Amino acid sequence: MKVLVSGKVQGTVLKSKDAINFLGTVDKKTGIISDKNHELYQKSIKDVILVFPSGVGSSVGAYTIYSIKSNGSAPLAMICTKADLTVATGCALANIPLIILPDEKFDSITNGMKLTLDTDSSNPLQYQ
């Protein structure tokens, strides 16, 4: 496990097998995914632990992550399998905890699961 942005949160998992392009496919005010072809179409990423493979697309998407946070519609934390600089810098700007998990750990997280994430703990990821 790699900690890109540290923090401690508790919440419910919203998981997707699709990568997310934050620039243009996430509504900055509501946090709702507007891309019809995305698995999370019309779902809101507000106040969830967002679990997805990685970000894709323009690095300007980092500003979108910051906007979602400023508008109170951001995820509590993000968990990916691949570190990409758009999501890494976006979460860093917005102070949203972000960790990178190996595939098998990533696979063991399921939609709707309750998680506690504490990057400073010796057991950072706890399933409830």
Place this chain on the structure above:
Amino acid sequence: MELTKEEESALKGEHGEIMQMAYRILVATGEATDAEKLVPIEWTHLSGVNYNTIGDAGEEFLSSISKDARVKVKTTLNPMGFDIDNVSNYGLDENFISKQLSIRNSYETMGVIPSFSCIPYEIFDIPKDGTQVAFAESNAAIHANSYDNLKTNKESAFSALASALTGKSPYSSLRKEDSPNVTIRMKVDNPNELTYGMLGFFAGKVGDTSVNISGLGAMDNRQCKAMCGGMGTSGTCAKFIFGEGDSETEKIDFDEKAMQNVHDELNTSEKGDIITLGSPQLGLEEISELAGKLKGRTFEKRCMIFTPRTVKEQARKIGYTNELERAGCEILSDCCTCLTPLINKDNVDAVTTNSIKGAFYLKNSNGVDVNLKSLSQIIEDETR
């Protein structure tokens, strides 16, 4: 990544929110790129200036942090969306202009030099060999690493901004001795700047963080810039190493066929309605050469020329701008072909250019068709 005590305390917020955010960005970037520590840098060059690319979210972010944030090292700035001296000629809406000016003010408030140029390596003095810098503009990062003996990551807008605020950057692979994953063998005869642009574009697609290039002859400034611009557009690679590489390295030929493939990908029209020169922006040497080539000739179409403000002022004193304007050129400072809102598909179907970087963004962001030609071909076909 190992942090010093000082860096740890900044990350915890003991030096204020801005420093905490900047260190969060550096740590996230450093962890993502497997850097083991932060190193001091002496110069940063920021991208994320054009309202066309950063939008309302970027404008609001910069406006908010500029209340407290100040840069710690020399910091220069990429082009914005227009040239304030002639923006009224281009029908941009008021909202764009006011948001763009707000972005400019935010950067100036933070202490950034308002250079609005993508060729910092041509308009500022180059520090001594091996100096660590942090350049976000891709062509400038590649130029710095490959031709200027400087060291930089291919920074993002955010890592470069964080470096400007802290004076530090992750010690990632490009700052060390990098070993390229591939060697490109140049096999095209009689190359011009368009060829080198396509070579760069090709290399950027196959290179990881750096590539070896063999078989290059002497190159002029325009050709070097074209190669850096092409490579920065197509991938994540940020350094050319000139040579064959060792026997272990995979070898790929850039031959006529490979070049034709790049050409077919980017050239979508047989002719253009307007001509653009500069992406990267033209330096004084290129302006001088262009003025020479245009002696006694006039463009039969609109020709937009993009150059830094400082170069335009020098060119005016020497008399080049008179010569270029007489030949029908529109000279624009502070902006560039790439991602300018001044060219859009409502009034232009296709653009003729010698820039691979420009071609890529005109096609993908502005949505216009592109007709690729070398400068000498443009002058032959489009002037009389």
